[in-house]
Amino acid sequence: MTLSDSLSATNALASARRTLSTEIAALESLSNRLDSTFHQAVKLVLACSGRVVVTGIGKSGHIGRKMAATLASTGSPAFFMHGVEAIHGDLGMLTPQDVVIAISYSGTAEELITVLSVCKRMGIPIIAITGNPQSELAGSAQVHLNVHVEQEACPLNLAPTASTTATMALGDALAVACLEARGFGAEDFARSHPGGALGRRLLTHVRDIMRHGQALPIVQGTTPIPEALEEMSRKGMGMTIVVNNKEEPIGIFTDGDLRRLISKVGDIRHLSVSDGMSLGPRSVSADALAVEAASIMESNKLSQVVVVNKQGKLIGALHMHDLMAAKVI
Incomplete structure (x- = not known):
């Protein structure tokens, strides 16, 4: 042979x-x-x-x-x-x-x-x-x-x-x-593999990577849209969160909302954010695993979610880019 x-x-x-x-x-x-x-x-x-x-x-x-x-x-x-x-x-x-x-x-x-x-x-x-x-x-x-x-x-x-x-x-x-x-369990395994992909997925919580404080884009429902756009540009999340006087998120105004409003109305300079925002923004807990937030965002085709505490008050926000930067996804 x-x-x-x-x-x-x-x-x-x-x-x-x-x-x-x-x-x-x-x-x-x-x-x-x-x-x-x-x-x-x-x-x-x-x-x-x-x-x-x-x-x-x-x-x-x-x-x-x-x-x-x-x-x-x-x-x-x-x-x-x-x-x-x-x-x-x-x-x-x-x-x-x-x-x-x-x-x-x-x-x-x-x-x-x-x-x-x-x-x-x-x-x-x-x-x-x-x-x-x-x-x-x-x-x-x-x-x-x-x-x-x-x-x-x-x-x-x-x-x-x-x-x-x-x-x-x-x-x-x-x-x-x-x-x-x-x-x-899985969390025990992750603790011995903190440098790996599994460790990041099981040890990284929303609070570890969420944006908060001055990094959050926040407006009131009565805020004129031009001012809301300035806030969106400054904070770079492609959206701004709309809150009431109790610091509870009541809506979200995104780039997509802006495009739809322009297509429907045309001149939007005289309108306020409440005229075009999406009500009831999807939220997650700061204590949730980042991978859980990623699942919510992917299943609902969202680029951002807001983060609230147990009382429902706004404490942060998470963008899909934050998850990617943390190598959670």
Whole structure:
């Protein structure tokens, strides 16, 4: 077979499907094999008053880094400790309050066996993840989670593929089970991801980005339209809010209202804002999430909303551009 034949679309797709089928079969076998030991692992993580320390070397180390990151971002404080670095000083990071998750598919990694001997002397609970229940690593742990696979996706049955997929999935299962047990919600997740899009969506409130004070365009219903236009131009929101003498918003006068009024009347210089304003402006609370305000604006095809307090008094306004600038949308 030539190189071009081996790279044909048919062969490439067939290879991909064999790989995925092998890994799917490994995951299904793992799912069917889960038993009370998984529950014991969850209880150890939940009872941990220190940190969950994940350790491994080689491909297991790469999986361990991801596992620790997933645990940490879902409410179980965790970090990764490389097995080799551990026996050259990083064991000093461990405390008796920690839980250690040691990953080695063979269960024979000498570095991890050394790490676990130290953990046992310190009284640190150990969760071992291996593909060999008879291994020394499995026997050293309080809880052993078996990720054995019948076949790697690698046609040589050498490169860790299905086994690493199974291990990663098991780490996800452990993190999610702990997340659910803790009642860890979207806002908790956002607090650990404040720099990301989810953090902005779940931590940004209307009060954080609304315009207020002197930045608000405000007029009375009796204000002549030319004066209202000056207020709109100064404040740059494409509208002005119309309030009564109780500081309650009773209407809104927008660029669109202006165009419609000119089309209907012609000369508008003698008119007041009340002659062309839209009544009952849509409002939101300052305590609402900015993403909720965005949803209201998008569903009602609005460019602006007013912000009111519990008494219905005007305290701010929000423009679609404010949401975009805050990267909420």
